[in-house]
Amino acid sequence: MQSLKRFFSTSFGSAVAGGLVVLVAGLILIQTGAVDTGDDNSSGTVIEPAALARPASNTNQGLTVHDIYQRDSEGVAFIRSTIVQKTQSVFGLPQQQSSQATGSGFLIDNDGHILTNAHVVDGAKSVTVQLGDGAEQDAQVVGSDPSSDIALLKVDNTEGANPLPLGDSSKVQVGDPVIAIGNPFALDRTVTSGIVSALQRQIQAPNDFSISDVIQTDAAINPGNSGGPLIDGAGEVIGINSQIESQSGGNEGVGFAVPIKTAADVASQLENGGQVHQAYLGISGGDIDPDIAHALNLPVTQGVLIERVLSGGPADDAGIKGATGQATISGQTFPVGGDIITKVDGKPISGMDDVISAVNDHKPGDEITFTIFSGGQQKDVTVKLGDRPSHVQDSSSSSLP
Numbered sequence: 001m002q003s004l005k006r007f008f009s010t011s012f013g014s015a016v017a018g019g020l021v022v023l024v025a026g027l028i029l030i031q032t033g034a035v036d037t038g039d040d041n042s043s044g045t046v047i048e049p050a051a052l053a054r055p056a057s058n059t060n061q062g063l064t065v066h067d068i069y070q071r072d073s074e075g076v077a078f079i080r081s082t083i084v085q086k087t088q089s090v091f092g093l094p095q096q097q098s099s100q101a102t103g104s105g106f107l108i109d110n111d112g113h114i115l116t117n118a119h120v121v122d123g124a125k126s127v128t129v130q131l132g133d134g135a136e137q138d139a140q141v142v143g144s145d146p147s148s149d150i151a152l153l154k155v156d157n158t159e160g161a162n163p164l165p166l167g168d169s170s171k172v173q174v175g176d177p178v179i180a181i182g183n184p185f186a187l188d189r190t191v192t193s194g195i196v197s198a199l200q201r202q203i204q205a206p207n208d209f210s211i212s213d214v215i216q217t218d219a220a221i222n223p224g225n226s227g228g229p230l231i232d233g234a235g236e237v238i239g240i241n242s243q244i245e246s247q248s249g250g251n252e253g254v255g256f257a258v259p260i261k262t263a264a265d266v267a268s269q270l271e272n273g274g275q276v277h278q279a280y281l282g283i284s285g286g287d288i289d290p291d292i293a294h295a296l297n298l299p300v301t302q303g304v305l306i307e308r309v310l311s312g313g314p315a316d317d318a319g320i321k322g323a324t325g326q327a328t329i330s331g332q333t334f335p336v337g338g339d340i341i342t343k344v345d346g347k348p349i350s351g352m353d354d355v356i357s358a359v360n361d362h363k364p365g366d367e368i369t370f371t372i373f374s375g376g377q378q379k380d381v382t383v384k385l386g387d388r389p390s391h392v393q394d395s396s397s398s399s400l401p
Contacts, residue, residue, distance in 0.1 A: 238257070243256045
């Protein structure tokens with residue numbers, strides 16, 4: 001029955017805030033510091049730093065952490081966002097409160113474009129950036145996409161900083177060595193190292209949609225690392241550090257990075273038009289396994305039980321139905337009466353992650369065929385995917401494709 005308790009649980013949802021931007025609300029100021037990667041020559045013997053283990057997906061000789069840090073750290077940005085919020089004084093009078101958020105980013109070209117997380121600059125009245133040892137300068141927010149948690153900034157002066165080379169996140173393998181450079185707790189250009197500990201994770205975007213194909217790492221990521229690069233053993237960026245799973249609010253060895261393939265695609269759309277178009281289905285649901293199937297007397301032992309179909313969305317237009325009631329089993333409440341998805345384009349699915357990945361692999365206007373059980377009958381339903389809205393008003397689910 002343990003699986004019943006996990007039904008509809010969010011994807012690492014309880015403590016993602018640890019990887020988020022450092023918020024400095026008005027009077028609160030959080031500062032941070034760097035890691036010493038210098039060689040110790042006190043014995044008189046020169047000791048060469050050990051190279052990172054060669055990535056399984058790369059045939060080149062791996063670089064040392066020091067090598068990568070020396071080459072890339074000047075291109076890692078320290079980002080400060082100033083946010084002005086309307087509040088009430090203790091006497092009930094309207095007033096404005098200014099706060100500051102700090103995060104990370106990195107230079108991607110010689111034109112001054114910088115990638116970061118959308119939540120680092122969300123709601124900012126002004127944004128400043130410091131590259132390497134250069135002066136702090138104003139940055140333009142070219143565009144932001146909350147569905148992927150990616151934002152593109154632009155600065156005028158990149159003197160002394162080189163763009164970070166972008167890698168191929170689709171070739172990353174579990175066990176590949178990685179390093180993270182960023183500004184945890186406002187400690188500028190701090191480096192940590194680890195490995196890729198898992199792939200194909202999903203995390204919740206700021207607007208409640210799901211980000212798929214996320215890279216999991218045990219490299220230390222803390223508040224203020226958000227928006228910084230996750231770099232492979234060849235010195236190329238494979239992801240943007242975005243969130244952590246934590247019970248304490250700090251690093252516990254489980255961090256998540258949006259793949260650079262996703263980020264680069266979003267950045268291109270933001271630069272060329274300012275808007276990002278992503279496929280949208282409009283459902284929320286949960287995984288079915290044998291325990292759940294037995295408890296709810298379902299006709300299948302794996303798939304997705306649809307909890308909610310969002311009004312006016314593509315799934316709603318295609319006639320897919322959400323839950324009509326609830327059942328309580330062993331103290332847990334489950335939606336019942338909704339359609340069950342068992343296949344996507346003829347391929348069996350094991351759960352909601354497969355549905356989300358399938359939708360994210362398509363574009364608005366594409367058609368997907370779902371095999372569903374509805375009213376005790378199996379049938380195929382073809383859905384024309386829509387354009388993902390900026391947010392969904394009537395959903396509390398963290399699993400929205």
